[in-house]
Each structure stands twice: as structure tokens, then as C-alpha cells.
Amino acid sequence: MSELHFIVNGKSVRVETDGSKPLLSVLRDDLNLRGTHFGCGTEQCGACMVLIDGKPAHSCSREAQTVAGHSITTVEGLSQNGALSPLQQAFLDEQAGQCGYCLSGILISASALLAANPAPTRAEVIAALDPHLCRCGIHNRVIRAVQKAGAAMAGAPR
Amino acid sequence: MIDTKLPLSLTDNPILSQWIAFNEPGRVRVGSGKVEIGQGILTALTQIAAEELDLGVEQVNLVSGQTDVSPAEGFTSGSYSIAVGGASIRLVCAEVRALFLDRLAETLKCPVAELSVANGKFLRNGKGTGRDYWSMAVEIDLERRASGTAPVKKPSSYRIVGKHLPRLDLPAKISGKGFVHDMAPNGVLHARVLRQPWRGAHLAALDEAAVRKAAQAPIDILREGEFVAFTSADETAIMRAAEAARTLAKWDGGAPVPDDAGTPDWLKRQSARSRTVETGVQTPAQGNRVVEASFSRPFLTYSSIGTACALAEWKDGHLNVWSHTQGPAVLRDWLARALKLEARQVTVIHTHGAGAYGHNTADDAAFDASFLAMRHPGRTIRVQWSREDEFLGAPISTAMAIDLRAVLDADNKPADWTIEIWSPPHAQRPGMNGNANFSSETALPNPLPMNPLGDVPDERGGGATRNAVAIYDLPRHRLVHHLLPEVPIRTSSLRGLGAWANVYAIEMFIDELAELAGEDPIAYRLSLLSDPRPRRVVETAAKISGWFDKPKLPEGTARGFGFARYKNIAAFAAVVVEAEVAEDIRLKRIWCAADAGLVISPDGARNQVEGGIIMGASFVMREQVKFAGGRVANSTWDDYPILRFSDIPDIDIELIDNPNEPALGLGEASVGPTGAAIGNAVARALGKRIRDLPLTRERIVATLMAD
Structure with a gap:
């Protein structure tokens, strides 16, 4: 057991845990942030995607202690003061979901894409989301939602 | 009406x-x-x-x-x-x-x-x-x-039905909430079960000390019969234990599955219960042309992105179970029977999970959690499966072999049509054939007796025979169904059951007949469809895709068509696929026309149709469960690829407005026609038909090399 320090969704947190546990387990079990999902444990499906220092990263097999001290954003960190982010709103507007299990990870990767490139082409969205698997078949809706969110964010007052 | x-x-x-x-x-x-x-x-x-x-x-x-x-x-x-x-x-x-x-x-x-x-x-x-x-x-x-x-109200007076209503459960889900996986009550005890690699396998040896060491934290190991469970308050510990145990366990006995399981030759060798259903009138043989073709599909798995999860609690003589089962009341009844309880002692509370596309492991996880809850009174048990166990232990959508034979009349129309199907059953959900069908139940001492297997009866849409009867005007039809009930694999339901393979075979075969007749595939189909309702669906797909405009396509790119009415009683779907075929298939664009009668939730219906298209494409292009060493050989998404973002083309869907007809089931309608349309596009691009699925790069290369 060791004490690990992270900045999670903008807040500084300390957690007494087994640092060799996957980051996903620390987030879900120790910090009770259960929106990030387990899908495969082998970095193949993207359900567990979080941002580490703003970059999308799988959390299912990365040892928590290797990212101690870093800034981590989960799906819970996308909404601000309980209000949906423009990206989440765009997913609602496009009804970009069926079962919804893969969405937390997809939203994370999409948020990183839009932060770097607010007006991505279809091909750029696909490239950013290709690490994510979806079995229900909502791909086209997701692509449209990400592009619309980018457009909405670009048009919003800064 | x-x-x-x-x-x-x-x-x-x-x-x-x-x-x-x-x-x-x-x-x-x-x-x-x-x-x-x-x-x-x-x-x-x-x-x-x-x-x-x-x-x-x-x-x-x-x-x-x-x-x-x-x-x-x-x-x-x-x-x-x-x-x-x-x-x-x-x-x-x-x-x-x-x-x-x-x-x-x-x-x-x-x-x-x-x-x-x-x-x-x-x-x-x-x-x-x-x-x-x-x-x-x-x-x-x-x-x-x-x-x-x-x-009831007249559809013309509807103010809510048929209008857009955003999904009520989506706001929670885009915040990552609302899944059974996310329930974490205080004092929860996590559990994982060591899965038998094949039916009846005996655990000859398990080095428990090595398993405990791998867990890196204290765990409990429960062994009863061939059932082994690891429990701990720390989920990571039991994940590690289960992963180590999978490698350490030595199994013998039982019925290991041979490597060639699922090939047409293997299927045709299995013991069968056969029946023949004949309709129509045989016209005297006129020495006309006979066309024959053999098709096959492999074993598939349902593979949700989330693994199975369930929680259960046994307290004061009552069992509460939280599960993403597809049949809560059936699950309650069969949990009760398997655990020797009265049904009134069990409450199943459906809680959302990852998508279900058929009989998945949800019920198995519910049984695991319930059995363990009864061994730990007062504690809430939470079971979540690993991805490897999902591939290894999930019910499997069965392989099928399908032979088609047509005798053509003087106008090159089928005068006599035979479809012959070899298939294990498509349904082993809890309760089917009077069996519990829980994965772990048969590993425990004194399991419930196993009744002989049947398939879904025809009046419930059939299993292997689902959509076996082509929708076209066929004066004489013969269906030969060889049910293979003794295959030692828990074969069960995946979206559409036997339908999509039958539609693949029939629609590929119809294209072949059209080619022999020298006719356009859609025009040929229309000549065999007298009913105006399916005609309209076919014509709509042709129209929105510009099929009859005969667009000039680049070298190696072709269009294919597929059509069916799901179960011959539910929704109609006609699909046009444009695909570029080199060594691999690249989907360029897909059009679909569907008629589901009265549509309750139009956007939801489109979402289902599009999801069915993508899944149908994935089935025929990529997916195959393989066996090695007696067990399922696939264990990761690398071994079992499904379509991804980079594979998905633009998809145009036209829902035919038909509010005065009864609402028809839609969720599975587009799967079969999409696969068939891809098969036909590939055939036109290559000049060769690939009748054995999936349409992988290896198979395309082998087809091009043959001759």
C-alpha cells in the first residue's frame, strides 16, 4: 500500500492504495468514479479511456503509480457544475447512443480531439475514435455529434 | 388497422x-x-x-x-x-x-x-x-x-406515438451512469468464477497457492465439484487470481471441441434429427436447368463491449438479484429451480448493461452471483466477467451449412426450390427445453438433469429455419432441416438466429439465378414478387440508391443488393451496398429502405436499422469463433475483430411511412439483407461468389487464386 496523489477532474486527491493496481480500479473502486468502464483489460476497446495530462489514455492496464502526480480527467469531469458539456449535449441532440456503455470512453477521446482541433473533418474524427469499439452501431451518429459539438463550441462566445 | x-x-x-x-x-x-x-x-x-x-x-x-x-x-x-x-x-x-x-x-x-x-x-x-x-x-x-x-386511438390522431421523443435513458448514459456495473454497495464482496473450458470438463489440478500469490491480496477460494470461485473485498485481487487460475488449471474429461468444428464437412457429419416441409405443387420435370450452391457460416459470439455483471444478496430467506438479463421473470424462475428455492423467494431487478444482441452471459453472471450470495448470507456479491471469459464461456451463435437447389422453368424462373440446412439449435436460454442453461450450474455437484435439445419452433419464428423460406413467388418449395442436437457446445441466440445466414444464401442464390437469366438482380427479384408491399420496399431501395441509373463505378467497386422480411412476418428491409474489393472489402456507401408498419419512435427505429446494418456487415466481413485445444481459441478483440469507426460508410435509411399497418418488429430486419448485399457486391466486383463466411482477406485472396 502506498499513498498516491493525483489531480482528478481538477481536484487534488490523495489515495491510500496498492499502486500496482490498474488506474481504472483506483478510479472506480478507491475514488468511486464509476463512469469509466471496464471492457477488455487489454487496451483494445477504449471503454476505459481517460485523459492523462489532456491526452487520451487507456486506464485498464496502466499501473496507477505510473501516473501519480498527473492530471486525470474522467467522464465525470466533462460536465461543469452538473451541466452537460457542449460535447455531451451534441451527443444528446444527435441521439448518439444505443446501450451507451462505450460512450464514456468515446466522449473522452472526442473531447481531446476538439480541444486540439475544433473543426475536425470526418476522417479526423474517425482517426481519433478508431481506438474505440462500439457493438451497437452508433458510429455515424457519434461522428456527426463530434463535428456538431466542434461547430457549436467554435460559435459560442469565449 | x-x-x-x-x-x-x-x-x-x-x-x-x-x-x-x-x-x-x-x-x-x-x-x-x-x-x-x-x-x-x-x-x-x-x-x-x-x-x-x-x-x-x-x-x-x-x-x-x-x-x-x-x-x-x-x-x-x-x-x-x-x-x-x-x-x-x-x-x-x-x-x-x-x-x-x-x-x-x-x-x-x-x-x-x-x-x-x-x-x-x-x-x-x-x-x-x-x-x-x-x-x-x-x-x-x-x-x-x-x-x-x-x-384504441386511430394513428391519425396520435400526438406522441410516431413523433420524436429523445431517449429517456440517454442523459444518464452520456454521463457514464446507469449501469449494473456501476453499483457498488458498501461491504460488497467481489467474485470471479473459473470457467470450464468445455462441456463436462473435470478440474484435474489447480495450484491454489500459486493463485493466492498471484492475487497479491487475501482472497477466498470456494470449490464445489468443478466450480471454483474467488472472492475478495478487493476486485483487483480476484481479477488477478482468476487470470492466474485460467493458466494454472489443468482440465481433462468431458467433451473438448475439435478444431474443425463449424466447417460444413463437420456439420454434415453430426448426428441429426431431420424433417422435410414441402409446399406447392411439383410441375412435371421438363429437363430444365438445375442450379445448386452450398453456403456456410461459422460460429459467432455476441460480444458486447461491456462484460457480464450481476449483483445478488441473500437475506432473510429472500434472494435479490440485479441483472441485465433479457428475461427477468424467466431468470427468476430458473434461479429458483437451480438453487432449490420457491420463485416467490427470488426477485430479479433488471438493471441496464451493455448492449444485448442475443443470449449473452448476463444470466450466467446472475447465477454465479446468486449461488455465491447463498454461500455468503447477508453480503452483496458482485460478479463481473473478464473479456477472456466472455469469449470462452459465452453461449455461441451456431455455425450452419445451407444448400440451395433450383430447377428453372423455360423463363428462367425457379419452378422447384429446395433449401437444406444443417445446424445445431439456436436457443439454449434459461428454461429452453426445460434446461437451466446456466454456465456454472453444470459445473456444480448434482446439476439439474439435461433434457434433449430442440430448436426454436417454427411458430416462434424458428431457429435454423428462420427466414429459410424465401419471400419470392415459388410454386414449389421444399425445406429440409437437419437439427444437430448433440453438438457439445452451448449454441444459442444471436441477433436474427438463423435468419441472416439463410438470407445470405438465398439472396446470393437469387443473384446467381438472375445472372443466368441475363437479368438485372433487382428486376429479376421484382419478377418474382407479386405482393405490392415488398415490391415497394425493393423499389424504394433501388430508387434512393439510383440503382437503375447504373452509375459508373471505378474498377474493383461494385454494388450488391439484398432483401428480406424478417421472420417473414416482421419488418421488411432492402439494402444496397457499394463496396470496393481488393484483397479486403471497403464499404463505400449503404442505402436501406425499410417498412415496419406503424413506427412508434422514428429516430429509435432508424438507430436500430443502422445498428443492424453495421452488425450485419461485421458478421459477414470479419467474425468467426475458432476452436483449438478443445476450447474457444479467441480470447481478445484482436482474435475476434468487429467493424470499427474506420470501416463505417455513410448510410442512408428510408423508413417507408405506413402508419395504418400494425407495428412490426424492426431490430433485426436489416442484418440479413446487409450481409447479402455485401456478398453480392463482392461477387460482382470479383466475378466470383464467396459462399463460405466470413469474407476475410484470406478467403478473398484464396478465391482469387483458385483457378
């Missing part, structure tokens, strides 16, 4: 109070045994209830799959939820509304025609009466049988 004959769900749950209660001010509780599996059913059923009761949608509290409250409606499967579950709710709500209005008319001594309902309040000639459902509820006895005779 909306059919007012009592649907199955209503004959099974005939009392109005099983469906509806006015127990909360301003809201009406409507029960449903159909459950949300990602298809948007909660939203659509809410629309139906709000429509018939004249409520706002927010006034409907749909309680789904909670066995102590909701009606028992079997499984949420087979595209029956709108057509049967929805039809039941429509009739119940219409009848309850009529009971209230009749009573109010008596009280006010006025004709019922003067009364109406708005947001649950009763109006007379458009003016408030001061009465509503809730204030009058004590006067209405709902402990009575539904008659199904109350008039």
Missing part, C-alpha cells in the same frame, strides 16, 4: 393491475416485462402508454423487468417488444382509460362522448371536471381481466 386480438403478453398477464397502477400522485406506473438492452424500448413503450392514456410522457413511470412488480413477458428478443409488449400496453391503457371515462360519465350523467383526457385530467366538453385518474382511482377496480376490446 391495428390488430386487437390479445397479444401473448396479455394472455400471459391478463389482469389489468399487473400492468398499471395509480399509486403515486400525478404519475402512472406502467409495468413491462420487456427490458432496455440498448434498443430504446423504454422510450417507445412510454410513448405508447402516454398516448393511449392521454398523459404527458413525464407522467408515465415505466417499471421494466422488476419481477415483483412488472408483468412476466418472457425474453426481450426476436423483435417482439413493440409488436407484442407494446401492443399489450396499448390495449391495457386504452381499456383503463375507457373504464375511468365510463365511470365518470355515470357520475356526471352525461354521454362518454362529451368527456376527454388531457395530462391525466378529465374534461367535459373541453372544460375541467375537477377529476383525474388519481382522484378516481379508488372507484375503479383494476383487479379484472383485460378484455382487449376497448377502442
Whole structure:
């Protein structure tokens, strides 16, 4: 057991845990942030995607202690003061979901894409989301939602 | 016309109070045994209830799959939820509304025609009466049988049904909430089970000390018979233990599966129960052309992105189970039977999971958790499967071999048609054939006896024979079904069951006949379709894709067509695929026309059609469960690829507006036609038909090299 320090969704947190546990387990079990999902444990499906220092990263097999001290954003960190982010709103507007299990990870990767490139082409969205698997078949809706969110964010007052 | 004959769900749950209660001010509780599996059913059923009761949608509290409250409606499967579950709710709500209005008319001594309902309040000639459902509820006895005779609304007067209503469960899900996986009660005990690698496998050795060491934290190991479970308050510890145990366990005995399982040769060698169904009249043989072709599909797995999860708690002689099962009431009954309890001692509470596309591991996880809960009274047990166990231990959608034979008449139309199918059963859900069918149940000492296997009966849409009878005008049809009931694999239901493979075979074969006749594939089909309804669907797909404009396509790119009416009674779908075929298939664009009669939730319907297209494409292009060393050889997404973002083309969908026809099940309709359209596009691009699935790079290369 060791004490690990992270900045999670903008807040500084300390957690007494087994640092060799996957980051996903620390987030879900120790910090009770259960929106990030387990899908495969082998970095193949993207359900567990979080941002580490703003970059999308799988959390299912990365040892928590290797990212101690870093800034981590989960799906819970996308909404601000309980209000949906423009990206989440765009997913609602496009009804970009069926079962919804893969969405937390997809939203994370999409948020990183839009932060770097607010007006991505279809091909750029696909490239950013290709690490994510979806079995229900909502791909086209997701692509449209990400592009619309980018457009909405670009048009919003800064 | 909306059919007012009592649907199955209503004959099974005939009392109005099983469906509806006015127990909360301003809201009406409507029960449903159909459950949300990602298809948007909660939203659509809410629309139906709000429509018939004249409520706002927010006034409907749909309680789904909670066995102590909701009606028992079997499984949420087979595209029956709108057509049967929805039809039941429509009739119940219409009848309850009529009971209230009749009573109010008596009280006010006025004709019922003067009364109406708005947001649950009763109006007379458009003016408030001061009465509503809730204030009058004590006067209405709902402990009575539904008659199904109350008039339902005319589709032309709908204000909620057929209009867009955003998915009610989506706001939680885009915040990562609402899944059974996310439940984490205080003091929860996590568990994982070591899965047998094949049916009847005996655990010859397991180095428990090595497993405990791998866990890196204290765990408990429970062994009974061939059943082994690891439990701990720390989920990571049991994940590590289970992973180590999978490698350390030595198994023998039982029925390991041979490597060639699923090939057409293997299927045709298995012992069979065979039957023949003949219809039509045989015309005298005229020495005409005979065309024959053999098709096959491999084993597949359902593979949700989330692995199975369940929680269970055994307390004060009652078992509570939280599960993403597709059949809560059936699960309750079979958990009770397998655990030697009364059904009234078990409550199953449906809780959302990852998408379900057929019989997945949800029920197995529920059994694991329930069995372990009874070994740990008072504790909540949480079981979540690993991805490796999902591949290894999930029910498997069965391989099939399909032979087609047609004798053509002088006009090159099929005068005599035979389809011959070899297939293990497509259904081993809990309760089917009187078997529990829980993965771990058979690993325990003294399992329930196993009854012989049958397939889904034809009157329930069939399993291997689903969509085996081509929709075209065929004067004589012969179906030969070889059910292979002794295959030692838990073969079960995946979206469409046998339908998509049969549609693949039939629609590829029809294209072949069209080519022999020198006709355009769609024109040839139309010449075999006299019914205007399917004709319209085919013509619509041709129109939106510009099929008859014969667009000039680049070298190696071609279009293919596929069509079917799901189960021959549910929704129609016609699909055009444009694909570029080199060594691999690249989907360029897909068009689909569908007719589902009355559509309750148009955006939800489009979402289902598109999802079915993508899944159907994935099935035929990529997917195959393989066996090695007696067990499933696939263990990761690398070994079992599915379509990804970079594979998905633009998809155009046209839903044919047909609100005066009954609502038809839609969720599985586009799967088969899409696969067939891809097969036909590949055939036209390559100049060769690939009749054995999947259409992988290796198979395409081998096809090009052959000759």
C-alpha cells in the first residue's frame, strides 16, 4: 500500500492504495468514479479511456503509480457544475447512443480531439475514435455529434 | 388497422393491475416485462402508454423487468417488444382509460362522448371536471381481466406515438451512469468464477497457492465439484487470481471441441434429427436447368463491449438479484429451480448493461452471483466477467451449412426450390427445453438433469429455419432441416438466429439465378414478387440508391443488393451496398429502405436499422469463433475483430411511412439483407461468389487464386 496523489477532474486527491493496481480500479473502486468502464483489460476497446495530462489514455492496464502526480480527467469531469458539456449535449441532440456503455470512453477521446482541433473533418474524427469499439452501431451518429459539438463550441462566445 | 386480438403478453398477464397502477400522485406506473438492452424500448413503450392514456410522457413511470412488480413477458428478443409488449400496453391503457371515462360519465350523467383526457385530467366538453385518474382511482377496480376490446386511438390522431421523443435513458448514459456495473454497495464482496473450458470438463489440478500469490491480496477460494470461485473485498485481487487460475488449471474429461468444428464437412457429419416441409405443387420435370450452391457460416459470439455483471444478496430467506438479463421473470424462475428455492423467494431487478444482441452471459453472471450470495448470507456479491471469459464461456451463435437447389422453368424462373440446412439449435436460454442453461450450474455437484435439445419452433419464428423460406413467388418449395442436437457446445441466440445466414444464401442464390437469366438482380427479384408491399420496399431501395441509373463505378467497386422480411412476418428491409474489393472489402456507401408498419419512435427505429446494418456487415466481413485445444481459441478483440469507426460508410435509411399497418418488429430486419448485399457486391466486383463466411482477406485472396 502506498499513498498516491493525483489531480482528478481538477481536484487534488490523495489515495491510500496498492499502486500496482490498474488506474481504472483506483478510479472506480478507491475514488468511486464509476463512469469509466471496464471492457477488455487489454487496451483494445477504449471503454476505459481517460485523459492523462489532456491526452487520451487507456486506464485498464496502466499501473496507477505510473501516473501519480498527473492530471486525470474522467467522464465525470466533462460536465461543469452538473451541466452537460457542449460535447455531451451534441451527443444528446444527435441521439448518439444505443446501450451507451462505450460512450464514456468515446466522449473522452472526442473531447481531446476538439480541444486540439475544433473543426475536425470526418476522417479526423474517425482517426481519433478508431481506438474505440462500439457493438451497437452508433458510429455515424457519434461522428456527426463530434463535428456538431466542434461547430457549436467554435460559435459560442469565449 | 391495428390488430386487437390479445397479444401473448396479455394472455400471459391478463389482469389489468399487473400492468398499471395509480399509486403515486400525478404519475402512472406502467409495468413491462420487456427490458432496455440498448434498443430504446423504454422510450417507445412510454410513448405508447402516454398516448393511449392521454398523459404527458413525464407522467408515465415505466417499471421494466422488476419481477415483483412488472408483468412476466418472457425474453426481450426476436423483435417482439413493440409488436407484442407494446401492443399489450396499448390495449391495457386504452381499456383503463375507457373504464375511468365510463365511470365518470355515470357520475356526471352525461354521454362518454362529451368527456376527454388531457395530462391525466378529465374534461367535459373541453372544460375541467375537477377529476383525474388519481382522484378516481379508488372507484375503479383494476383487479379484472383485460378484455382487449376497448377502442384504441386511430394513428391519425396520435400526438406522441410516431413523433420524436429523445431517449429517456440517454442523459444518464452520456454521463457514464446507469449501469449494473456501476453499483457498488458498501461491504460488497467481489467474485470471479473459473470457467470450464468445455462441456463436462473435470478440474484435474489447480495450484491454489500459486493463485493466492498471484492475487497479491487475501482472497477466498470456494470449490464445489468443478466450480471454483474467488472472492475478495478487493476486485483487483480476484481479477488477478482468476487470470492466474485460467493458466494454472489443468482440465481433462468431458467433451473438448475439435478444431474443425463449424466447417460444413463437420456439420454434415453430426448426428441429426431431420424433417422435410414441402409446399406447392411439383410441375412435371421438363429437363430444365438445375442450379445448386452450398453456403456456410461459422460460429459467432455476441460480444458486447461491456462484460457480464450481476449483483445478488441473500437475506432473510429472500434472494435479490440485479441483472441485465433479457428475461427477468424467466431468470427468476430458473434461479429458483437451480438453487432449490420457491420463485416467490427470488426477485430479479433488471438493471441496464451493455448492449444485448442475443443470449449473452448476463444470466450466467446472475447465477454465479446468486449461488455465491447463498454461500455468503447477508453480503452483496458482485460478479463481473473478464473479456477472456466472455469469449470462452459465452453461449455461441451456431455455425450452419445451407444448400440451395433450383430447377428453372423455360423463363428462367425457379419452378422447384429446395433449401437444406444443417445446424445445431439456436436457443439454449434459461428454461429452453426445460434446461437451466446456466454456465456454472453444470459445473456444480448434482446439476439439474439435461433434457434433449430442440430448436426454436417454427411458430416462434424458428431457429435454423428462420427466414429459410424465401419471400419470392415459388410454386414449389421444399425445406429440409437437419437439427444437430448433440453438438457439445452451448449454441444459442444471436441477433436474427438463423435468419441472416439463410438470407445470405438465398439472396446470393437469387443473384446467381438472375445472372443466368441475363437479368438485372433487382428486376429479376421484382419478377418474382407479386405482393405490392415488398415490391415497394425493393423499389424504394433501388430508387434512393439510383440503382437503375447504373452509375459508373471505378474498377474493383461494385454494388450488391439484398432483401428480406424478417421472420417473414416482421419488418421488411432492402439494402444496397457499394463496396470496393481488393484483397479486403471497403464499404463505400449503404442505402436501406425499410417498412415496419406503424413506427412508434422514428429516430429509435432508424438507430436500430443502422445498428443492424453495421452488425450485419461485421458478421459477414470479419467474425468467426475458432476452436483449438478443445476450447474457444479467441480470447481478445484482436482474435475476434468487429467493424470499427474506420470501416463505417455513410448510410442512408428510408423508413417507408405506413402508419395504418400494425407495428412490426424492426431490430433485426436489416442484418440479413446487409450481409447479402455485401456478398453480392463482392461477387460482382470479383466475378466470383464467396459462399463460405466470413469474407476475410484470406478467403478473398484464396478465391482469387483458385483457378
